[in-house]
Amino acid sequence: MKQTEPEHNGVRPAAPGKRPVIVAAVDGGPSGERVLESAGRLAARTGAYVVVAHVTPMFSVGSVDGEALVDLHRDLEFAVLTQATLVLDPLSVTWRLDVEPGEPAAAIHRIAERNNAALVIVGSCGAGLWVKLRRLVRHSVSTHLIRHEHRPVLVVPPTPRGANQLSGREG
Secondary structure (H helix, E strand, O other): OOOOOOOEOOEOOOOOOOOOEEEEEOOOOOHHHHHHHHHHHHHHHHOOEEEEEEEEOOOOOOOOOHHHHHHHHHHHHHHHHHHHHHHHHHHOOOEEEEEEEOOHHHHHHHHHHHOOOOEEEEEOOOOOHHHHHHHHHOOOHHHHHHHHOOOOEEEEOOOOOOEEOOOOEEO
């Protein structure tokens, strides 16, 4: 009977000769720093490779003209790339950006599948009244992934109001 390596901090080992992959889903917003920090620290401990997943937003044709949409996508992608560089490079982990259009939960799943991810890390919007009301209208990406993704999903909570725990600075 062949023995497999045990999981290390939630990341199951990849096939022999391959590094495990962690997909860190970010949108360029403030929660992305915490997601990237979690992915980077875990990758540094396990030798995993980080795929930074960014889903470009979809708009109805009448709401944004083509040139403005291209500019918006480029600006968001640049924000994610900058955020990932600032957080992951100091941790000396190997990473790359994977951008895909579409509905966020489905696109994150496709990126995880394409990369045979061992773990998906996403941020949480929090649990305040406005967040709960917004979830009545729009589903939560993290909740959808927890319920439907066949691989482990780590949900990183938001930074408490007025504190930046990752850098130790007051916000």
